[in-house]
Amino acid sequence: MAERREQEKPLAPAIPDKLSPFPPEFISHRRQRCLKCCGCSAALLLILAVTILILMLTIFNVKHPTLEITSxxxxxxxxxSNNTNKNNTNPMLVAGVSIKNPNAASFKFHDAATEVYYDGTLVGEGRAAAGEAGPRRTGRVDILVDLMVGRLVGVSRFESDLERGGLEISMYTRVKGMVKITDVIKRSFVVNITCGVNVDLRSQVVQDRSCTL
Incomplete structure (x- = not known):
């Protein structure tokens, strides 16, 4: 009888390995929320990376300004030519310079200078005041150059050029400045241009001008 009672004794219910206080629906909903949050975070990081890339290729991509001699x-x-320079006054050359700035920040220049050469001899130089070319704009400045008569007439070919009524000179213009996007992103530039000029001594008109950067 004792053996029969032991056989009829009910077995203890199986105990699961892990007991969860939350229903399966809650766990599934929470998992979906986590996936959505991770997806949103990844999308935001992707948008941020694309934005930074666009900024690096546009605004933060500092480009080289260019010069042009406009007049x-x-x-x-x-x-x-008339031998009437009794007061020993020097002829004046005025170079009109345009500075094209392709950047999203201003190009501020602190030194704009022009040197004039005649047959390889420096016969004049001048400087302009500091200035700036605005963002994606073109700034303009006039550089005044005093031509030194003593050096002009001292060139061996001056007499022959005087007889034919023409003077061939070359101009070298240099502008130094900086483009500053932020305190970290900034870049200094030295922009220059060289021009050959043919001047009619009688009319004082520039007949021909060719420039190279």
Missing amino acids: VKIDGLDSL
Whole structure:
């Protein structure tokens, strides 16, 4: 009888390995929320990376400004051709310079200078005040150059050029400045251009001008 009672004794219910206080629906909903949060975070990081890339290729991509000589005027050369320079006044050359800035920040220049050469001899130089070319704009400045008569007439070919009434000179213009996007992203530039100029001594008109960067 004792053996039969032991056989009829009910077995203890199986105990699961892990008991969860939350229903399966809650766990599934929570898992979906985590997946959505991770997806949103990944999307935001991707948008941020694309934005930074666009900024690096556009605004933060600092480009080289360029120069152009827009005009050249000379006053006082008639005194050389007519031998009327009794007051020893120097002829004046005025170079109109345009500075094209392709950047999203201003190009501020602190040194703009022009040197004038005649047959390889430096016969004049001048400087302009500091200035700036605005973002994606073109700034303009006039550089005044005093041409030194003593050096002009001292060149061996001056007499022959005086007889034919023409003067061939070359101009070298240099502008130093900086483009500053932020305190970290900034870049200094030295922009220059060289021009050959043919001047009619009688009319003081620039007949021909060719420039190279």
